[in-house]
Amino acid sequence: MRELKRVVPAVVAAFCLSAGVAMAGTLDDVKAKGFIQAGVNGELFGFGKPDEKGVWRGLDVDTARAVSAAVFGDADKVKYTPLTAKTRFTALQSGEVDVLTRNATQTLSRDTDLGLDFVQVNYYDGQGFLVPKKLGVKSAKELDGATVCVLPGTTTEQNVADYFRVNKMKMKPVVIESNAELAKAFFAGRCDSLTSDASQLAGIRAVAPAPADYIILPEIISKEPLAPAVRHGDNQWKDIVNYAVLAMIEAEELGITSKNIDEMMTSTDPRVQRFLGLTPGNGKALGLDEKWAYNIVKQVGNYGEVFERNVGVNTTLMIERGLNALWTNGGLMYSPPFK
């Protein structure tokens, strides 16, 4: 009994005390553990998927590597957590990952309700339809009554329902959790059409038994700005992730590539000098080494290099720059000045 008398108040006190645990800044956490935990897709070719040797590749993977290069001066200090569309935001909220680079669409409700902050968009996408050629459909407007394969837990389900409602058409969704299983069911003819972001459709078509038998319909039914996300309220970490993405865009605009960056160190252009940290200031403002941007471009590349390497016209995805070209080339990629 005496034991009990002593234990009970202690337990009660412990409960009351532990209720208010504070969270340190993500930058300090990351530096303390020595690596960045990045949430990635894991199944999406061109964005986040390990290659046959087990090395992670993709546009989103390179974005995480850019953050690592900025923080540690080494692009390879990243550990990857493959996340499903359903688990991704929870993983970020709960602190399981430090940054989410997993082709997530920025929306108003996600930016507010979910306790997240999205940073600079690293890929402008839009939702489209993939159909077998033999179906004889030329436009999404002819899909009335179609069975449509949809990946769950994305804005995709909502977009496709909206599109069919607006056009007064009926549809039947088949919602399968895994990318691979969904694609298999579609190729076997379970659905008339498969809908997802156009970039994903290209990736799915690339692994089809006969890619030439499938076409992507011309309609793009939604805006899908895919952006990395961080937890709401950690402004320093948000700035770092944001400017890591912007640095790749700015580097492309300044004509700095991973190949010519060392020659660029002798450039007399003040913009280049500020960018590369020769004129200090940017690094200090972010709480990083002055060579942070240099490390990103040197080890990961500028945005154009990253795009072409992962999803560009010379890859199996064969995606044109389109909206993802620099603003000077008619695209949407635009960085504020680095000063």
Add this chain to the structure above:
Amino acid sequence: MKTSAQEKIPFLRDPAKLAILYQFLTLAGVGLLSYYLVHNTLANLERQSISTGFDFLNREASFEIGETLFQYSAADSYGRALAIGFLNTLLVSFIGVILTVILGTLLGIARLSSNWLVAKLSAIYIEVFQDIPILLQLFFWYAFFYEILPSPRQAVSPFAGIFLCNRGLVFGVPFWHEAYKYVFAAFVVACVIVFFLKKWAAKRQAATGQIFPLVRVSLVLLLGLPLITWWLNGAPAAMNVPELSGFNFKGGVTVSPEFTALLLGLVLYTAAFVAEVVRAGIQSVTKGQTEAAMSIGLKQGQVLQLVILPQALRVIVPPLTSQMLNLTKNSSLAVAIGYPDFVSVAGTTINQTGQAIEGVALIMIVYLVFSLSTSAFMNWYNKKIALVER
């Protein structure tokens, strides 16, 4: 002089009072822990500016669901969408449990068969289906349906009005007619008559020893009454026959490959376990019981019905309940093969609203309700069939 009963026992040495104290302390501990967890969660959500509450249930769902038991469109609320998911889970679990019990019982009896081939085939079935993970079995059955079956335009039609394709099994159903209301009423009346007939037959048998052919008379009543009603009402026979239009069949009823694959996977898997439960139950009744029953002149069927089963069921029912619960819970694997069950719909809801804690809480409550009601029913049944000691 005081007797020992009147002597005052100190509070801390009175086991009865201490027991109450301990229970109170435990309760208080659990209460404090729950309060702490809820409070801490809410505080954390507040701090991360994540919105909470169940208001989202009234908001527009704005997503479609592939299979619905009642009218639903994207313009309906999340609450209605979740209700659709709930019914879908209920449907597959209910049919699944019934089929599993039937198949499992047959397999269990077959395994004890004196026929070598039947016993071995049943044993092989049980071993194979028990040992392969249910998720793999579901993938197998689903792939089986969409890989093997042709597209709607080349659908196989084994009988007129029935089509089999990779969109599912499509068949015609009668158009709604007033007469069906009376047919249903006639069926209910037949059920009531059978119920009282059974009581009367048992009473008569107890009094006179005469046996009434209950099964045959019941069958005639249950089938005959509705049929006569249907005929008297003009025998409406117009059918809603499916027709190929555009991409797919219009009209009729479609049983989707997702539903069929899920049902098949769950039933075949769980039946293997039920078969072992049934075998254990039957083997728990000693051979002497059978011999004794036969020696007083009972027929083979009566031996099983009156002697073996009442005793075996006592052993069978509790583990059978747990298998039923397993089937219900395993039905949540539906999300892997695209059947819109409760977990699938709740998952979409969570993703669109971002309210994961509320969504997961709903999932937990729903499965708890399923499990508790199954348990309650089976416990009632178990009490009913429990051996009454005389």
